[in-house]
Amino acid sequence: MRFVGMSVVAGVLVTAGMAPVVALAGVSATHTITVLDSLPGYLGIEQLSQKSNIYATQDDGTPVLLASFYDQNRVEVESDAISQFVKDAAVSGEDPRFFEHNGIDIQGTLRAVVSNTFSDSLRGGSSITQQYVKNVLVQKCEVIAEQEQSDLCYTAATEITAERKLREMRFAIAVEKKYDKADILRQYLNITGFGGTVYGIEAAANHYFNTTAAAVTLPQAASLVAIVNNPRKFQLDIPDSVTNGAANDYAANKMRRDYILGEMLAEEKISAAQYEAAVATVIAPVITAPSTGCATAGANAYFCDYVVHALQTDPTFGEDEETRLLNFRRGGYDVYTTLDLDLQGAAVTTMNENVPKISDAGDVGAVISSVQVGTGRVLAMTQNKDYSQDPAVLNSGTNYSAINYNTDRAAGGSSGFRPGSTYKVFTLAEWLSEGHSLNERVDSERTSHWGAFQDSCRGTQRYPGWNPRNDSLNQNRSNYSALESTINSYNTGYLGMAKELDLCGIRKTAEAFDVHRADGNPLRQGASSVLGTNEIAPLTMAVAFAGIANDGVTCSPVVVDRIVAADGTELPVPESECSASVEPVVSGAMAYAMQRVMSEGTARSSYYRTSPRVPMIGKTGTTGGAADTWMSGASTEVATVAGVVSVTGSLDQRSMYFDSGYAATARHRMWPDVMSVANAKYGGDDFADGSPSALRTRRTSN
Incomplete structure (x- = not known):
């Protein structure tokens, strides 16, 4: 079956040399693949999943990063922000005929067909455009919230079959019909993975070399592009791995890097002198782990956490909290706090x-x-x-x-x-709103209990045996004024004021100042609440x-x-x-x-x-x-x-x-x-x- 499948691909490629779209249409009946007149929307060159940032701002307007959030550590950049070294390394190492073919590298894929017909895997031969298509299909799967559906989608996007290869080819031709080569190369470099959660050339340059995609050197560019071929094997933050060599020599990456440099020399993208200097350069990554989540905000972490909660309630980011946070983590937003x-x-x-x-x-x-x-x-x-x-x-x-x-x-x-006596200010507000004076005195001494309190919401309230006093025994007079009770925080003075007010009215006044219980329950309005017993x-x-x-x-x-x-x-x-x-x-x-x-x-x-x-x-x-x-x-x-x-x-x-x-x-x-x-x-x-x-x-x- 593998031989038959690959033979079909070979036949398609021979025909594709003359007319790629006709070739794919010719096998559609056998493999239930149809050629669309228009490119599927999710394969368009659109915004990719990017990290979002939360900032504070200095007085001079300079932003200060508090934390970043991402599913994929990516910063999408335009073509002019990517070094020509990177572009040439990608084309030379991954798809030397990129600027010549119509989305399918016929020569490269025919060689892959021959070498894979009797092997255990389907590998090699994919053009940059096909790799872009595969990345988009995988990205499409990763944004599916339901895990089972996401897994099925991922399997379909990565399974080793001739049908999947033909689907990628068909989409690659459609992509090339709609977009120019420069756009495809730019988006390929933005979407591709560079190991772990690092995606895109800008994030890769920062993560591995603490620089930008525009500023990477020739050997750095070749090392980064080398990772794309096999991120697990060639990534640079596992120097003592079995595949990457010991003693921090990054042997695996160096071998692939030097191959790419050789291809760049053969394609006349660099000079012999540049090649010699680059292959002699020791690989010296400067791993710069990106911040993620509020824990990286240090002393500002609790404020950051509150910002995240605020964003989760913001309909700007979606219909519900889960969707909002997911969109925020993927949307590339800059939030200035x-x-x-x-x-x-x-x-x-x-x-x-x-x-x-x-x-x-x-x-x-x-x-x-x-x-x-x-x-x-x-x-x-x-x-x-x-x-x-x-x-x-x-x-x-x-x-x-x-x-x-x-x-x-x-x-x-x-x-x-419990805020204690700081809560008394709401009784003071109700006292003054009801027309009482700061100099008005109240009966502020009880020897047994405080008797009845008026409550228009629940009816008259009594608290037998409840007899709170002031903080000091010598502060228990019978006629404190509202002003004295406020200055010295006399409990008995405020209870005397509350007896002349409505407990329900005091609660409503507190609510008018946006005061509410932290647990979401209604404010308690008993007499003890005057002294600050609600948890706020x-x-x-x-x-x-x-x-x-x-x-x-x-x-x-x-x-x-x-x-x-x-x-x-x-x-x-x-x-x-x-x-x-x-x-x-x-x-x-x-x-x-x-x-x-x-x-x-x-x-x-x-x-x-x-x-x-x-x-x-x-x-x-x-x-x-x-x-x-x-x-x-x-x-x-x-x-x-x-x-x-x-x-x-x-x-x-x-x-x-x-x-x-x-x-x-x-x-x-x-x-x-x-x-x-x-x-x-x-x-x-x-x-x-x-x-x-x-x-x-x-x-x-x-």
């Missing part, structure tokens, strides 16, 4: 200086998130763990984590943390504080400024959605009280460590037993949240020490470091209505 490298650098540095990755006291976590006021652009994001998604790496030490503590479960795997993502709290600083207008977080496709066109990016959370007169009164928190209240340590100082608002938070400690605040330009948390269990930070000092005060060392850079870079203005005249707000009609 919102990350501010100056703020991020300050956040990473202060995190490393103040919170260890591992603590003998327990599972300690720490976070910093910064957001630009008025735009929602995420400027910084870091935590005290090394990032990895590799199970083996994660099991190697507790310094690694795949979970982004800064974000929601849906965008990083975290269930959030730190980034969510940064967004809310930015909303307060933005005259009560909250803008949802965004991490992408620009997306540029492989063809240079710009794609639409997810935009921040801004909405009024409270009226400006309310946010102005909030800002007045929260500035007092900074200058004379619980956030004094952060305020006086910040330099330069601009007008700033803030609020601290400490959960029960000092398990979690927070510092949240903002200027009119940047909002930052810094916290140290108990990832598992419940730590007492007041009895814990780090090298930098008390664990409970690490927040007051980290937050100023970040905001000092933010203030120096972005400045800050006075807050609206931030004066004593705004102590009273108008009463709203119900």
Whole structure:
């Protein structure tokens, strides 16, 4: 059967010498192969699967690569970006009659027919155009999501049969009818594999020699083209393999390289002097492994991870998350993010200086998130763990984590943390929205329990036996004002305020600032929630504080400024959605009280460590037993949240020490470091209505 099949191919080739299309049409009845009038769309010279990149941008506009993503490490380049050495090496070594034939090298294939008629495999004789066709057919199989269908497709594209050879020949003739030789050669060099996940001449030049396709030397070009003939045998990053020789001499590649150089000399593409110098050149690869995935982003990995999650929800890339990520990995996109490298650098540095990755006291976590006021652009994001998604790496030490503590479960795997008293700002917002004054005093002392709380959503609520107190026993008076309770974070004062409000209204006000539970469940609205018992993502709290600083207008977080496709066109990016959370007169009164928190209240340590100082608002938070400690605040330009948390269990930070000092005060060392850079870079203005005249707000009609 092999003899008959190859005899048919031989007959076709004899006829093809006169009329290739007629020849293939003549055998179509026997082999159920038809000649199409037009080239199948998937064989057209189109964009190939390429790696996508995520960048930060320096102040001068210079992009800084954070990470790349790819199924195939490829950078498609135009013909003028490929050295003539590469083109000549490819033609001389793979298809010397490339510029003469019509897609089928008749002489070469006839020799292959003779040598393969009685052998165990079908090999050799394929023109560059046929190799291009085969690569396209294989690529077509690799993008099929269903594995069984993909395997069947791959078998059909690579099986050793005369029918497959004839199909390639037919397609090769059709390709040559539609495209000129230069285009076919360019795309062949872009599509072909160079070993492992390295595809295309540009990625190969970078991977093996740390250069570009345009800048490779003659011996480098010949070594790269040598790999194409048999990537496993001739690739250059396995110097001590059985096939490639020992002692780093790359013997197998050198033999094929020198053969190609000899063919280039015979074809008069190079001079004798060039040939002698090239074959005398020692093969010295400079293996440059490309970055792939967010783990390569180092200290910026958790921000990178959040960007990837954002892209997975972007309909620009497809109908569902799986399709979007696949399209992103193959589409050759350049994504320019919102990350501010100056703020991020300050956040990473202060995190490393103040919170260890591992603590003998327990599972300690720490976070910093910064957001630009008025735009929602995420400027910084870091935590005290090394990032990895590799199970083996994660099991190697507790310094690694795949979970982004800064974000929601849906965008990083975290269930959030209790923000403690930082959550009180939403009760303050509701208090002022309902027309109460900062100077208004409330009944803030209970000896047994707090009685009934009004809840328009669930009806009156009572909590028998529940009697929270203030942090210090000498801070339990009966008539704190709202301003005093805010400055000093009195629990009893805020519960007294809540008794005059609607618990459901407080929840709705928090939601108006885009506050939500990190696990996706509805916010709890019981009386204890006033003191910050909902698990919230730190980034969510940064967004809310930015909303307060933005005259009560909250803008949802965004991490992408620009997306540029492989063809240079710009794609639409997810935009921040801004909405009024409270009226400006309310946010102005909030800002007045929260500035007092900074200058004379619980956030004094952060305020006086910040330099330069601009007008700033803030609020601290400490959960029960000092398990979690927070510092949240903002200027009119940047909002930052810094916290140290108990990832598992419940730590007492007041009895814990780090090298930098008390664990409970690490927040007051980290937050100023970040905001000092933010203030120096972005400045800050006075807050609206931030004066004593705004102590009273108008009463709203119900």
